[in-house]
Amino acid sequence: MSQIIENRAAWISEKGARPFKIGPGPAPNPAENEVVIKVAYTAMNPVDVVMQENAPLELPYPFVLGVDLSGTVVALGSGVTRFQVGQRVTGHCDSLLTKKKTNSAFQLYATCLEVLVCRVPDSVPLVNAAVLPLAVDTASTGLFSILKMPFPVINPKLTGRKILIWGGSSSVGSCAIQLAIAAGLEVAATASSKNHEYVKSLGARHVFDYNDPDVIKDITAVLQPGDLVYDCIGGDQVRATCTEILQQIGGGTLPTVRWFMPTETGDVKLEFVNGLLPGLVDTSIGKAVWGNYITKALEMGKFQAKPDPYVIEGGLEKIQDGIDMLKKGVSAQKIVVEIAKAA
Structure with a gap:
């Protein structure tokens, strides 16, 4: 030193x-x-x-x-x-x-x-x-620890499933879109209208304006039972909206980023996403994301x-x-x- x-x-x-x-x-x-x-x-x-x-x-x-x-x-x-x-x-x-x-x-x-x-x-x-760093780790915790998605790879096999990233232009959302694609998912995302092109540039195939009064109807028309939802914004209103969307497609687990007491609403289980999760160190997630994927993906233009x-x-x-x-x-x-x- x-x-x-x-x-x-x-x-x-x-x-x-x-x-x-x-x-x-x-x-x-x-x-x-x-x-x-x-x-x-x-x-x-x-x-x-x-x-x-x-x-x-x-x-x-x-x-x-x-x-x-x-x-x-x-x-x-x-x-x-x-x-x-x-x-x-x-x-x-x-x-x-x-x-x-x-x-x-x-x-x-x-x-x-x-x-x-x-x-x-x-x-x-x-x-x-x-x-x-924290955005990647928060996105990774939701996708790979809570939702149990395959780890990201350069040439992923398509899973046949879609995921809604609520808050696609946020820091966590920007990383979650790209990591979800690298895990083989087709991505839908929300953003304000001024950020639609930005979110599309990250790879989102379907983009919705969260201010649109028909946003829930439009999103559920694209998603199917078994598809996923990730709340990258948090807060009571967004959690409620994401919960309603997930309920309409058959339920499941909803990762959400802002601290709240974990709960279940009908057939939807809500889980707080802790981007400081010790599991990033103690499990294979950190190695899979940081060790095996991010640098290579940045070099190849597969991750921005x-x-x-x-x-x-x-x-x-x-x-x-x-x-x-x-x-x-x-x-x-x-x-x-x-x-x-x-x-």
Whole structure:
């Protein structure tokens, strides 16, 4: 670690504290199976807003937040076999599970578990790659853990089933559309009318305006019994709409992304999608998605790093601005803060 002169981080001193305070960061010494990454970009996620404002998880304050990053590998822990120093990567930092400050993205140098990191091909800018980690993992949890779909491959066999992705232009929805196609599903999706072409560019075959008063009727005319629904937006109204759609095609399991108490409504079982799921590490999902698919798919143009980033320059001092902008809402974009100039 001699090449690392100094780490700095955006600290939160206690629940609800703002703005983040910039100061010396934790020494990023890698544990077994960890990769140390010099952070070029970090993306803002709703969980970052929640953890700053009311932190439903207990954290050892002062703490460093941040889930998504992209950058360059600078050191390897024991047991790491997939990476070399100098490689461009994107990674999912899991400090909300580990409670380790080093496993957070809002700092100059961060550590990530090898299984939650993937190499970024030269054809993909690091700023674009930063939008992927949590969105990919949340999409993967819903598709492969809850709905038990086949893992994504470059040339999938068609399953004969369709899936509705509610919220196709969202960060999670953008990844879910592409991963579902790579799992052999035909995709229908909802989006506002201005984002229809964007959602189609990701591979959705059927696109519906969620503001259309006939949207439920139009969607159920396309879906059949045995088809699937994935709520990538969450909230009471969207959950109710997706539940009604699933009921009309015979029921099933509805993954939904915003926290609620799991429940059953008739023949529909609702399950919260935890994109921080330990199972991404403990099961084969992380390996199948990050290890075997994403890099190759990015290289071949089979997977796009979407949505496009909205970039805020200025380093760690701009993390709070990024969080505040996310709270105001963005459409078909993901807010990314430039931490250091990418080589």
